[in-house]
Amino acid sequence: MSANPVLSPGTVYGVVLNSTDEWAAWSAQMNEPPYKAPPKAPVLYVKTANTWSACGRAIAVPARAPEVEIGASLAMVIGTPALRVTAANALSHVAGYVLVNDLSLPHASYFRPPVKYKNLDGFLGIGPKLATADEVGDPASVRLEVRVDSALRQTVDCSRMLRPAAQLLADVSEFMTLRRGDVLLLGLGANRPLARAGQRIEIRAPGITALGTLTNTLLGEAA
Amino acid sequence: MKHARIAYDGATHDATERDGQLLLVDGRILDFDAVVWLPPLAPVPWSRTILALGLNYADHAKELAFKAPEEPLVFIKGEGSLIGHRAHTVRPAGVDYMHYECELAVVIGRAAKKVRRDDAYDFIAGYTVANDYAIRDYLENWYRPNLRVKNRDTGTPLGPWLVDAADVPNPMNLALQTTVNGRVTQSGHTRDMIFDVPFLIEYFSSFMTLNPGDLILTGTPDGVVDCQPGDVVVTDIEGIGALVNTIVSPALTPTLSQGEREKGTP
Numbered sequence: 001m002s003a004n005p006v007l008s009p010g011t012v013y014g015v016v017l018n019s020t021d022e023w024a025a026w027s028a029q030m031n032e033p034p035y036k037a038p039p040k041a042p043v044l045y046v047k048t049a050n051t052w053s054a055c056g057r058a059i060a061v062p063a064r065a066p067e068v069e070i071g072a073s074l075a076m077v078i079g080t081p082a083l084r085v086t087a088a089n090a091l092s093h094v095a096g097y098v099l100v101n102d103l104s105l106p107h108a109s110y111f112r113p114p115v116k117y118k119n120l121d122g123f124l125g126i127g128p129k130l131a132t133a134d135e136v137g138d139p140a141s142v143r144l145e146v147r148v149d150s151a152l153r154q155t156v157d158c159s160r161m162l163r164p165a166a167q168l169l170a171d172v173s174e175f176m177t178l179r180r181g182d183v184l185l186l187g188l189g190a191n192r193p194l195a196r197a198g199q200r201i202e203i204r205a206p207g208i209t210a211l212g213t214l215t216n217t218l219l220g221e222a223a
Numbered sequence: 224m225k226h227a228r229i230a231y232d233g234a235t236h237d238a239t240e241r242d243g244q245l246l247l248v249d250g251r252i253l254d255f256d257a258v259v260w261l262p263p264l265a266p267v268p269w270s271r272t273i274l275a276l277g278l279n280y281a282d283h284a285k286e287l288a289f290k291a292p293e294e295p296l297v298f299i300k301g302e303g304s305l306i307g308h309r310a311h312t313v314r315p316a317g318v319d320y321m322h323y324e325c326e327l328a329v330v331i332g333r334a335a336k337k338v339r340r341d342d343a344y345d346f347i348a349g350y351t352v353a354n355d356y357a358i359r360d361y362l363e364n365w366y367r368p369n370l371r372v373k374n375r376d377t378g379t380p381l382g383p384w385l386v387d388a389a390d391v392p393n394p395m396n397l398a399l400q401t402t403v404n405g406r407v408t409q410s411g412h413t414r415d416m417i418f419d420v421p422f423l424i425e426y427f428s429s430f431m432t433l434n435p436g437d438l439i440l441t442g443t444p445d446g447v448v449d450c451q452p453g454d455v456v457v458t459d460i461e462g463i464g465a466l467v468n469t470i471v472s473p474a475l476t477p478t479l480s481q482g483e484r485e486k487g488t489p
Contacts, residue, residue: 009269009270010270010301010302010303011270011301011302011303012270013301013370016366017365034364035364035365036364037363037364039363039365040363041361041363041369041370041371043363043365043366043369044366044369044370044374045299045366045370046299046300046301046370048270048272048299048431049269049270049271049272049434050272050431050432050433050434051431052269062430083376110365110366111364111365111366111367112296112366112367113296113297113298113299113366113367113368114366115274115297115298115299115431116297116430119299119430119431120430120431121336121430121431121432175315175361175370175371175374175375175376176301176303176304176370176374176375176376177303177376179303182301182303
């Protein structure tokens with residue numbers, strides 16, 4: 001674990017199925033076992049501190065995993081504690097925004113918590129810069145571009161989130177306090193690209209220089 | 224030795240148990256009921272990893288109508304859900320089933336990565352008691368058990384003591400018991416864990432580094448029952464401690480209206 005130069009986060013929470021496109025891709029099986037019903041609350045997970053990687057740091061990929069999935073997201077960094085906030089007021093609790101690369105080992109099921117897929121050492125690129133709310137503007141206006149070895153592989157349109165940033169924060173704060181320094185990912189896009197050891201991943205938000213470009217290179221893990 | 228972390232006289236303190244009282248570093252000796260008990264954990268520089276096991280006792284897995292898992296069912300909790308001994312846990316209004324879970328909690332002592340089970344005990348600082356409350360009304364089959372069930376404010380009492388590993392010769396040989404208002408509702412034994420503590424440390428450290436101060440909540444045995452506001456729940460593990468918690472309704476928690484809070488009115 002390395003100290004992050006951008007922020008000293010509390011707990012980092014991520015969410016799947018917040019993208020309307022990912023929801024649509026899943027909707028046919030949402031009523032089937034083991035899920036049996038579509039999710040009502042945001043489908044959350046935690047990226048523990050052992051996963052945090054500063055921008056520029058190489059990230060080790062285990063030998064057993066030929067490829068890892070890239071989860072580009074805009075992330076809200078909480079400034080003032082948020083508990084049972086309304087969507088109208090939620091974003092006043094956000095100190096700023098940062099880019100994250102939420103890496104996962106590919107997994108087909110959302111039934112059990114994804115710890116062994118998402119909590120490997122180094123599996124969350126963060127940074128390089130904390131942008132203020134003013135510099136980002138409406139988070140729904142942000143578009144993320146994901147490049148692998150310079151080739152554009154995915155675009156994440158933050159306007160296509162089932163719960164926009166403010167609603168997501170409000171719904172999570174319904175049952176838990178988001179504390180100062182906690183981080184809440186806005187959500188991953190659908191059709192997330194894969195990358196393998198030796199490749200370089202870049203995530204940027206065109207037009208928002210204050211967020212910078214998040215770069216991490218994947219390394220094969222020594223046997 | 225038994226270590227506590229307390230608030231007293233305007234500051235937080237490390238304390239140890241001595242003859243049924245608390246000994247502070249500066250030599251003051253205090254009664255147990257003179258202090259506010261915090262989770263017995265030293266602060267850490269990064270957010271603490273809290274791993275929690277589901278279905279890790281064969282009888283509890285059966286009780287919940289699951290077959291025993293073939294690998295650990297683990298979920299993660301945020302540190303914000305922790306509270307100390309003798310504190311209050313909120314039962315939300317209108318729910319039907321909120322239950323305690325008495326669990327042996329392992330506190331990691333040094334960075335553990337790719338540890339073999341034969342060496343696992345070398346990485347443990349000590350043990351404490353967790354009560355990993357669940358509100359089953361909120362269960363959904365998406366990353367189950369989901370955070371709305373398991374990561375609520377006040378939902379994870381921890382303590383009272385961190386007991387040094389050296390003082391727990393065999394953590395796999397401890398009786399667990401929960402009482403509700405003095406009546407025994409849950410009893411079990413750590414020898415009945417499906418995945419024991421050395422296995423869990425080997426398993427987790429095979430893919431993630433466990434750091435000092437990280438926690439593993441090792442799951443709960445058979446015997447969980449619904450609890451109501453006013454119930455006093457004591458989760459007790461032999462040689463580790465008796466963790467006392469009282470359930471309250473949201474109405475008894477001092478709150479301001481939405482408008483008042485958002486204006487920051489005291």
